[in-house]
Amino acid sequence: MYKIVNKQNLNPTVTLMDIQAPYVAAKAEAGQFIILRVDADGERIPLTVAGYDREKGTVRIIFQIVGATTEKLNHLNAGDSIHDFVGPLGTPTKLDGLKKVCIVGGGVGCAIALPIAEKLHEMGCNVTSIIGFRSKDIVILEDEFRKASDRLFLMTDDGSYGRHGNVCVPLNEMFAEGERFDEVITIGPLIMMKFVVKATQPTGIPCTVSMNPIMIDGTGMCGGCRLTLHRDGENITKFACVDGPDFNGYEVDFDEAMSRGATYKPFEREAHERVCNLFKQEVK
Numbered sequence: 001m002y003k004i005v006n007k008q009n010l011n012p013t014v015t016l017m018d019i020q021a022p023y024v025a026a027k028a029e030a031g032q033f034i035i036l037r038v039d040a041d042g043e044r045i046p047l048t049v050a051g052y053d054r055e056k057g058t059v060r061i062i063f064q065i066v067g068a069t070t071e072k073l074n075h076l077n078a079g080d081s082i083h084d085f086v087g088p089l090g091t092p093t094k095l096d097g098l099k100k101v102c103i104v105g106g107g108v109g110c111a112i113a114l115p116i117a118e119k120l121h122e123m124g125c126n127v128t129s130i131i132g133f134r135s136k137d138i139v140i141l142e143d144e145f146r147k148a149s150d151r152l153f154l155m156t157d158d159g160s161y162g163r164h165g166n167v168c169v170p171l172n173e174m175f176a177e178g179e180r181f182d183e184v185i186t187i188g189p190l191i192m193m194k195f196v197v198k199a200t201q202p203t204g205i206p207c208t209v210s211m212n213p214i215m216i217d218g219t220g221m222c223g224g225c226r227l228t229l230h231r232d233g234e235n236i237t238k239f240a241c242v243d244g245p246d247f248n249g250y251e252v253d254f255d256e257a258m259s260r261g262a263t264y265k266p267f268e269r270e271a272h273e274r275v276c277n278l279f280k281q282e283v284k
Contacts, residue, residue, distance in 0.1 A: 001081035002036075005058060010140040013065045014108055015074050016050070022057030024087045030115040031093030031210065031246055034059065035218045037084040038072045045069045046215045048112040048245070049088060059085070062111035062140075089218045090245050093185070093208070095119060100126040102174075102181045103149075104167050104196050106188025107133060110141050112210055113187045117148040126150050128181070130170055132192070136161035167192060168199045181205055186249065190258045197249035207249040211240045213261060228253040 006018035024034060033048045045067075051060035065074050076082070093116050101120055105113030110131050120127050129149040133139050134157045146152050153170040154162030163169070171184075180203070186196040187210040200207040216222040220242040227244075229236045229251040236251075238244065 001083060002085040003081050004076055004078050007076075007078045010062065011138045014062060014111075014138070014140055015065070016060065016062045016111075017073075018053075018058045018060050019082060019085055020057060021059045021085050021087075024059050024085065025052045025054050025057050028052040028059055028088040029092035030095070030119045031112075032088035032090045033212075033218075033245065034061070034085055034087030035089060035215075036061075036073075036082055036086070038069060038076070039083050042072065042083065043069050044084075044216060044218070046089075046212070046218060046241070048210075048212070049115065050111045051115050051118075059087075062108065064108040086218070090241060091243070093119075093210075093246050095123065095125075098123075098125050098182045100128075100181050102128045102130065102171070102184045104171065104184065104186040104188070104192075105129070105131045106167060106186075106192040107138070108140070109188030109192075109210070110145070113185070114141055114144055114148065116185060116187075117145060121148040128174075129153070130155065130167045132156070132167040132188070133161075134158065166195075168195055171196065171199050175199065175203055183208060186210075190254055190261060193249065194254040194258075197252075197254075201250060208246050209249040209252060210245045211247055211252065211257065212245060213240050213257060215241055217241075228256050 003020040004017050005020050008016040010016055028049045033046050035044050035046050037044055047061045047063055050062040063070050065071055103113050103117045117127050117129055127149045128151045129145050130153040132155040155165055155167055156162050184200045184205055184207045186193050193209045197207050213225045215225040218241045220239045225240040227238050229238055231251050
């Protein structure tokens with residue numbers, strides 16, 4: 001069992017937890033993920049490592065409440081325990097040699113982008129961060145990004161906070177002014193990453209994306225997290241759990257990934273509603 005030592009509600013649908021998991025904390029790096037089960041009968045879900053403290057033996061996760069399992073997880077509090085917490089899995093983000101990087105995060109994807117920005121900042125890299133949200137009420141991790149960034153652009157779709165517009169607005173402005181980066185790293189909704197890649201492609205700057213498709217076992221055996229890459233005129237199949245989650249954004253078939261990602265949305269909503277109804281009945 002893995003004890004929850006800290007819980008914070010970052011906004012109405014996004015929660016932060018620090019989990020006592022010393023063996024995972026000892027090896028975790030930015031870009032990797034864990035797979036957890038809330039209880040012995042629960043489903044396995046992947047969550048990216050949002051931070052770690054090797055001395056305290058804790059691993060930070062930040063999750064959005066979208067399905068049954070995240071709803072169950074959110075009903076746990078500090079002092080409660082999670083049944084399984086396996087990791088670190090996946091390949092760490094490659095950061096060696098980078099001197100100037102632009103990090104682009106969207107929504108809850110900012111939780112994945114933050115440890116990368118923090119790691120680059122620790123390495124002495126010049127970090128420009130662009131983070132985007134639909135509106136002011138769901139902004140998360142602003143202060144943390146300011147500490148880890150030499151320059152921060154905060155965007156909201158409705159203009160209720162920061163600058164009005166999507167994350168590509170400041171990105172395109174910088175490119176138009178001739179600004180260069182060693183790499184652009186983007187993490188967030190698939191549609192956002194697709195357009196960040198399109199904005200970056202004319203510059204020839206390497207663009208890395210973090211892919212989080214449907215995943216079951218996290219070891220490459222189930223094939224649920226497969227992605228299609230277009231490389232040198234060929235279609236190549238890769239698995240996000242063992243080959244990623246980071247990929248060359250110019251190679252990813254985003255349209256296929258979005259289609260596959262939407263396959264189970266109706267089942268996810270149904271399961272979430274069912275769990276919510278169970279909790280409501282317990283309260284009564």
